[in-house]
Amino acid sequence: MKKLIMCAGLLLLPMLSNAQEQRSDDYVEYRQAAFNAMGWHFKKMGAMIQGRIPYDAAEFKRRATAVSVLSKLPGEGFIDETKNTELPTRLKSEMWYQQERFDQYMQNLIKATAELASKAGAEDKDDLRSTYGNTARQCKSCHDRFRESS
Numbered sequence: 001m002k003k004l005i006m007c008a009g010l011l012l013l014p015m016l017s018n019a020q021e022q023r024s025d026d027y028v029e030y031r032q033a034a035f036n037a038m039g040w041h042f043k044k045m046g047a048m049i050q051g052r053i054p055y056d057a058a059e060f061k062r063r064a065t066a067v068s069v070l071s072k073l074p075g076e077g078f079i080d081e082t083k084n085t086e087l088p089t090r091l092k093s094e095m096w097y098q099q100e101r102f103d104q105y106m107q108n109l110i111k112a113t114a115e116l117a118s119k120a121g122a123e124d125k126d127d128l129r130s131t132y133g134n135t136a137r138q139c140k141s142c143h144d145r146f147r148e149s150s
Contacts, residue, residue, distance in 0.1 A: 071106075115134070
């Protein structure tokens with residue numbers, strides 16, 4: 001009976017290690033999906049602010065709210081097990097050695113997107129320029145520090 005249990009354990013071992021590998025990849029895909037969704041909404045708001053598409057206060061507010069909610073999600077995807085992922089990622093390795101700084105950047109982003117969402121809905125897009133610009137600067141500062149250029 002002991003031999004049977006040991007054999008079963010040995011047969012399951014590769015599947016368990018594969019499940020762990022998949023799990024860490026899931027975290028990478030999760031954080032990338034959250035950032036991509038944020039970028040989708042943020043670009044549309046930028047087009048409104050820049051006058052490339054008509055400004056719609058309700059649509060801007062909807063998108064700003066989405067970005068604010070999404071900004072809280074990616075942090076969950078930065079776990080130690082994803083350091084050596086095989087998936088393509090633009091994360092600089094230095095992030096893993098400067099996690100406190102990275103966490104502060106993420107908190108700054110969360111705060112900036114919450115402020116943007118609270119001010120969104122203004123009838124005049126010019127009232128949102130500086131708040132939108134501040135949020136964009138929060139994104140850029142983290143990208144400059146922790147993201148490889150494409």
